[in-house]
Amino acid sequence: MSRQANIDEEVNGRISKASSAFGRLRRNVWDRRGIKLSTKLKVIHTLIEKAQARWAGHVRRMNDSRIPKMLLYGELAEGKRLAGRPKLRFKDSLKATLKSLSIPVENWEDAATDRHHWRRLVHQGADAERRRINLAVSKREARKAREKNPSLQPPPEHKCDVCGRCFRARIGLVSHTRTHKD
Numbered sequence: 001m002s003r004q005a006n007i008d009e010e011v012n013g014r015i016s017k018a019s020s021a022f023g024r025l026r027r028n029v030w031d032r033r034g035i036k037l038s039t040k041l042k043v044i045h046t047l048i049e050k051a052q053a054r055w056a057g058h059v060r061r062m063n064d065s066r067i068p069k070m071l072l073y074g075e076l077a078e079g080k081r082l083a084g085r086p087k088l089r090f091k092d093s094l095k096a097t098l099k100s101l102s103i104p105v106e107n108w109e110d111a112a113t114d115r116h117h118w119r120r121l122v123h124q125g126a127d128a129e130r131r132r133i134n135l136a137v138s139k140r141e142a143r144k145a146r147e148k149n150p151s152l153q154p155p156p157e158h159k160c161d162v163c164g165r166c167f168r169a170r171i172g173l174v175s176h177t178r179t180h181k182d
Contacts, residue, residue, distance in 0.1 A: 050122055052093070
């Protein structure tokens with residue numbers, strides 16, 4: 001900011017950088033026909049979460065007299081909220097972002113004091129979606145393998161006293177015993 005409190009040049013520079021970043025994103029993601037819309041939206045969502053977490057780390061490392069830090073940690077002294085659910089604050093959305101990036105919410109401020117460590121945490125957290133997908137695929141493969149090979153399935157634990165039919169879950173046995181009451 002200049003001495004005349006004119007921030008036009010800075011704002012224009014930031015808008016230019018954001019425009020070029022989204023231009024690259026458009027070429028690499030939006031204009032590609034082989035990618036589903038849901039995947040494109042996940043990419044955008046992850047990029048926004050990464051940017052929000054990086055910004056929070058940057059604000060955490062700022063001097064206490066800086067306005068962004070005062071806004072992040074400040075509380076309103078007076079005022080009333082409208083009826084209904086209160087509007088989310090940046091802190092609230094940051095908490096959700098940190099959870100989705102698998103960054104501990106309780107001590108994120110300590111981690112953010114070291115810039116390189118913080119960037120590594122944010123980057124690893126963004127890979128959590130890939131880990132979640134891989135975990136879901138491996139669970140599905142294990143389930144399919146159990147279906148193909150009954151010897152891999154756990155033995156039934158619950159047996160009907162009337163007909164001798166076996167069930168893995170107790171609720172199955174309870175539901176089945178109703179058929180014998182007629």
